[in-house]
Amino acid sequence: MNAHSDSAHASPPLLEVRHLKVHFPVNRNLMGRPRAWVKAVDDVSFSIHKGETLSLVGESGCGKSTTGYALLGMLLPTSGELFFEGQPLDARDSQSRSLARRQMQIVFQDPFASLNPKMSVGESIGEPLRASGLSSQEAALRVEKLLDMVGLPRSCRDRLPNQFSGGQRQRIVIARALALQPRLIICDEPVSALDVSIRSQILNLLLELQRELDIAYLFISHDLSVVRHLSDRVAVMYLGHIVELAETEELFTHTLHPYTQALFSAIPRIEPGRKNTRRLILQGDLPSPLNPPRGCPLVTRCPHRQPVCEQSMPELQEIRPGHSVACFRADEWNR
Numbered sequence: 221m222n223a224h225s226d227s228a229h230a231s232p233p234l235l236e237v238r239h240l241k242v243h244f245p246v247n248r249n250l251m252g253r254p255r256a257w258v259k260a261v262d263d264v265s266f267s268i269h270k271g272e273t274l275s276l277v278g279e280s281g282c283g284k285s286t287t288g289y290a291l292l293g294m295l296l297p298t299s300g301e302l303f304f305e306g307q308p309l310d311a312r313d314s315q316s317r318s319l320a321r322r323q324m325q326i327v328f329q330d331p332f333a334s335l336n337p338k339m340s341v342g343e344s345i346g347e348p349l350r351a352s353g354l355s356s357q358e359a360a361l362r363v364e365k366l367l368d369m370v371g372l373p374r375s376c377r378d379r380l381p382n383q384f385s386g387g388q389r390q391r392i393v394i395a396r397a398l399a400l401q402p403r404l405i406i407c408d409e410p411v412s413a414l415d416v417s418i419r420s421q422i423l424n425l426l427l428e429l430q431r432e433l434d435i436a437y438l439f440i441s442h443d444l445s446v447v448r449h450l451s452d453r454v455a456v457m458y459l460g461h462i463v464e465l466a467e468t469e470e471l472f473t474h475t476l477h478p479y480t481q482a483l484f485s486a487i488p489r490i491e492p493g494r495k496n497t498r499r500l501i502l503q504g505d506l507p508s509p510l511n512p513p514r515g516c517p518l519v520t521r522c523p524h525r526q527p528v529c530e531q532s533m534p535e536l537q538e539i540r541p542g543h544s545v546a547c548f549r550a551d552e553w554n555r
């Protein structure tokens with residue numbers, strides 16, 4: 221893990237996301253025109269540096285997975301720009317798609333759904349290698365190496381996925397994600413579907429691989445103690461927006477945004493060293509991204525709201541070094 225702050229870097233970040241929006245058309249009329257849009261991701265900007273872990277946290281439905289899919293080109297953004305080491309990525313352009321496919325991979329939550337049950341482990345891991353032009357012999361050698369890297373015996377390669385436990389399957393999925401030597405892996409809740417007893421083994425594997433290969437992770441999770449353990453920086457999402465972004469210890473010890481306060485208040489103990497221990501319970505329910513509030517996204521639930529919060533959207537602003545917050549009252553919380 222490396223400590224990074226956006227401003228400290230002269231070379232372009234590994235991945236840069238500028239003003240990403242993903243709006244899903246819903247409720248189409250007879251002519252097929254959408255009557256409404258779900259604003260799943262609504263103007264999100266961040267960057268990920270080489271070898272860094274950036275975590276995305278926030279309640280279910282806040283747009284974390286959609287953000288990940290848009291980075292990979294698995295769905296088309298409504299607007300916004302993506303750059304990989306300064307090169308623009310455009311999911312509509314085939315050259316750019318193949319760059320993205322080579323450099324970025326994803327590990328999903330459910331290792332049971334991620335593997336073709338009819339393909340042997342060796343075929344699954346070797347598939348991207350053969351598609352990239354390797355001979356079957358070269359691919360077979362590389363598959364053995366990949367199995368070593370994820371801590372599985374080479375004899376696994378001839379067996380079918382149903383002969384493995386959830387944790388072993390997630391190792392197979394990770395081996396397949398590593399096949400083309402990506403620089404960034406999007407880990408979308410990679411241990412949430414696994415038994416608690418084996419979660420830390422998979423998390424440690426991800427950390428070891430990062431140390432060895434200098435891979436960056438976009439780590440999507442709702443488990444804040446895991447996030448604190450393995451992230452360099454954390455971005456907090458609410459209703460399609462990033463409301464706070466900082467280096468991990470900075471975020472946990474100088475929590476500024478009321479939403480982050482509420483998120484952290486919901487877990488029993490994430491101290492030590494946390495200065496700001498105001499507990500905050502949000503009022504009301506999470507609004508629908510189909511009909512988000514005007515102004516600040518948190519306005520309907522925030523106990524600190526003021527008239528300005530209903531009128532316009534606060535921008536993400538750097539309030540402390542490397543620590544950005546989207547709240548009109550951020551300076552007050554920083555005192």
Ligand SMILES: Nc1ncnc2c1ncn2[C@@H]1O[C@H](COP(=O)(O)OP(=O)(O)O)[C@@H](O)[C@H]1O
Pocket residue numbers: 244245246258259260278279280281282283284285286287509
């Ligand atoms: N294909 C889709 N069509 C319409 N709405 C969608 C689609 N995919 C996701 N959504 C909605 O977008 C929002 C964000 O979803 P998602 O990114 O999966 O959230 P998270 O991963 O944070 O739980 C949710 O309200 C979800 O219902």
Ligand SMILES: [Mg+2]
Pocket residue numbers: 284285286408
């Ligand atoms: Mg998700």
